[in-house]
Amino acid sequence: MDGTPKLDRVLGVAAWAVMAGGLLVDLFVRGAAAEPNRGVLFTTLVVFFLVLCVRLVLALRRRTRRRSALRLLLVGLIVWAAESAFVAGATVPASGRHLSAGELLFLVAYLAFVLYLLMDTEHRAGHAVSTWLEVAVLCGGSASVASVLLLTPLANRFGGGAPLLIALLYPVTDLVLALLVIGQVALRVRSRSRLTGALALGFLAMAAADTTFVGNVTLGNVGTTRLTALLWGAGFALIIGAACRLRPDAPLPASRAVPGPVLMCAAVAAVVVLAVHPGGAIAPYVVIPGAVTLLAAGGRLVLALREARDAAEAFALARTDDLTLLPNRRAVLARVDEHIAANRPLSLVLMDLNGFKEINDALGHLTGDRVLAICARRMREALPQSIQVARFGGDEFALTVSDDDPIAVLEIAQRARAALSQPTYVEGLELVVDAAAGVAVREPSDKESVALMRRADVAMYQAKTSGAGALLYDPAHDEHSRAKLQLAEELRHGIVSGQMVLWYQPQVHASTLEVYGLEALVRWQHPTQGLIPPVAFLPLARQTGLMAAVSEAVAARAVADLHRWQADGMDVRVSLNCAAPELLSGVFSRRLEREALDGAVELSSFTIEVTEDSFLADPERTRATLYKLRRLGLGISIDDYGTGFSSLAYLRDLPLDELKLDRSFISAMVSDRRSRMIVESTLHMAHALELRVVGEGVENGATSAALVAMGADVLQGYHLARPMPPEAVPEWIASRASSFWPAD
Known part of the structure; x- marks a missing residue:
């Protein structure tokens, strides 16, 4: 629907009906062979043009933006109608080889039509x-x-x-x-x-009518015949109809x-x-x-x-790098996609210059651009023309090799690195440029260039961080490989379905060897892979944003285990590890508080272990968070003390209860004098600050005896007990009650 009112549609149909009805009446009265009756023709034209004028007047009342153009069209219509009615009603028909001079007044109507078309544009x-x-x-x-x-x-x-x-x-x-x-x-x-087509068709019908009229006049016949009247009527009906109907407000196609x-x-x-x-x-x-x-x-x-x-x-x-005139990233992607579509062998090598930022910073970007141009030229000269050498941007280059032999492609990467490592003399300095290269070979499952490029980028990053020079893509080092993505999805499901379990490693008093507490260590009870240690899934949980969910599952499981033990008459503390993001967000503490309230367990039975790196990101926020934990009744322990920030300021200002000396110092203290001195001095400092000291990583009797002699408060390690499932904890504690000798 174009929004044209119903009356306008009725008038449009009426105009066609008047013209057709008048011609049919004339045919019935005079016959097809006879000339048209002037009276009938005159009456038909008058009524026809009257209907069209009424339709235009109504359109003028509805329009505002097109009102001036429609007025011109109305003027042209009235002039043309008046002149045509005069010609049709004349007692002497126009004939001969010349037209009537009075008919030149039609030019006024045509001028109005031209102005209308020029003004009524969209x-x-x-x-x-x-x-x-x-x-x-x-x-x-x-x-x-x-x-x-x-x-x-x-x-x-x-x-x-x-x-x-x-x-x-x-x-x-x-x-x-x-x-x-x-x-x-x-x-x-x-x-x-359709409206534009009707407008053009209307003027073409007028042209056909005028041609017929002129031809009739020059032959000495009556100019206005039934055919010319029909053509004129059709032309004006189309023109006025197109002008009166509403046009949709839509932009023209680009x-x-x-x-x-x-x-x-x-x-x-x-x-x-x-x-x-x-x-x-x-x-x-x-x-x-x-x-x-x-x-x-x-x-x-x-x-x-x-x-x-x-x-x-x-x-x-668009496919050329401005600086080096090598193909750019767009050209590489296009070539890779072409090889994949054609199922041809293909490998991609991504190369990143080592130390290029230092060249830019020390010598300026103009010198850096010269170095890049030299590197590009050397690689292009050192490699066959069949290998596409491209610059991705910055100090990153790419080689597209039509080969899927990993050894051969690695040799090409090493050849390119060798070309780059030749001494370069710039600004009076001798520079040696090295590069890390990552190689990815096209796999049958590759459907687009993005997958191949991502693998090459992973291999390049691994080569850069390991200093290996050039490496082939290894899924084991890919944090976002398909296998790890699948494992992440399984971990997400495992958290929801309760597959997170806790094992507990006992802590004992150094002086009496009586049970002091238990450190909760999370495990994943995988339905097919069995018990998975935390080192195999916690990094994945951090990468995929599941660490908060894991922490919540740990809090719920710890409260449930402690509630069961306390119901059996066991009085123990539980230490829970908390990473910095969960600590600062407050998610872990809120979940632990809610679980403890629901499980009727006192929060004072828990100690939160945080690492020193928690204080580096946001010290003030960490301080406020720890004070909030203290107000809840939770104990606070610094885990792995000595491997991180190790500032005495936070020991003085934060509400701490204990320090857990890192196992790297504990395990070496018997054989390494410096480690022994660090442990001994830390014990003296902690005791002076009224802090409890836990020695973790106690693997033998000699280490245990040395810590006891130094005055350590709590011991933890395999020499005393290995981590155990929660159902084994009561039996172990019962056995400790009858014998204070540690188990080897």
Whole structure:
């Protein structure tokens, strides 16, 4: 629906009905062979144009933006109707080889029609030369064909000069109006729609009617016949109908308004017309549009060739690095995709220069650009032309090799690295540039370039961090490999389904060897892989954002185990590890508090172990968080003390209860004098600050005896007990009650 009111539709149908009804009445009264009855014809035209005028007036009342254009169309319609009614009602029919001078008043109506078309546009005209040439080709070709079809019948009836000009005036004007509509479409100021088509068709019907009228007059017959009346009526009905109907407010398409095949047909039509055009006085009216069409088509062809050349240059520039003139990332991706689509062997080598940032910082970016250009030239000269050498940007290069032999591709990568490592003299300095290279070989499962590039990038990163020079992609070092993604999904499901379990390692008093507490250590009870240690899944949990969920599962399980033990009469403490993000977010402490409340367990039975790196990211926030934990009744322990920040300031300012000396100092203290001194001095300092000291990693009796002699408070390690499942804890504690001798 276009929103046209119902009355407008009724008037549109009424106009066609009046014209058809009048002609049928005339045929019934006079017969098909007789001339039309002037009275019937006059009455039909009056009623017909009256309906059209009423329709336009109603449209004027509904429109605001198009009101001026519609007024001009109404003026033209009234002038044309008045003049045609006068001609139809004249007692002496127009005849002979000349038209009535009074009929030149029709020019006023046509001037109004031209102004209407110019004002009633939907968009502003474009100014591209190619667009105007396309318009010239389209309109010129149409004019050539229309001239032959409409004007040739009049060619032999006039000798030229003024009579021919008068005879052709109205048909040519109608044709120009139709071409104006077509040109506006080509210029993108009028949309390609049914309404536009009706408008152009209306003016073409007028041209056919005027041609018939002129032909009848020049033969000495009555100019206005049933056919001319029908054509005029159809033309005006289409024009007024297109003007009165509402157009949708939609932008014109950004694509070219004139398709290539249409332009080609217009040019071919002009060539055919020029080849077979009629001679005589009418020839200029046919030849001139045809010549204009061919000239415009030639100009458009020249522009098209220039545009094609510019597009080719732009395409090449889009795939070329400006600095090194090597192919860029876009070119590499295109070549990789081509090889994958063709199922051809392919390997990708990504290379990153080592220490290039220092060159830029010390010598400037201009010198850095010179180094990059030298590196590009050396690799291009050292490698066969079949290998695509490209620069990805910055100090990163890529080699695209049409081979899937990993050994051969690694040799190519080493050859490129060797070319780069030759001394380079820049700014009076001798520089040696090295590079890390990652190699990825196309796999049958690769469907696009992104997968291959990602694997090469992983291999390059591993080569850079390990200092290996050049490495082949290894899924074991890929944090986002398919296997790890699958394991992450299994971990997500395992957390929800309760597969996280806790094992506990006992802690004992150093002086009495009585049980002091238990450290909770998380495990994953995988349904198919069995018990998975934390080192195998906690890094994955951190990478995939599941660490908070793991911590919540640990809190719930620890509260449940402690509640069961306390119900059995066991009085023990449980230490829980908490990573810095969970500590600072408060998620872990809130979950532990809620679980303890639901499980009727005192929070004072728990100690939270945090590492020293928790204080580095946000010391003030960490301080506030620890004080909040202390207010809840939780104990606070520094885990792995001595391996991190190790500042005395936080020992003084934070609400701490104990320090857990890192196992690296404990395990070496018997044989290493410096480690022994560090442990001994830490014990003295901690005791002076009224902090409890836990020695973890006690693996033998000698270490245990040394810690006891130094005054350690709590011991933990395999020499005393290994981590055990929760159901084994009561039995172990019972056995400790009957014997204080540690188990080897």
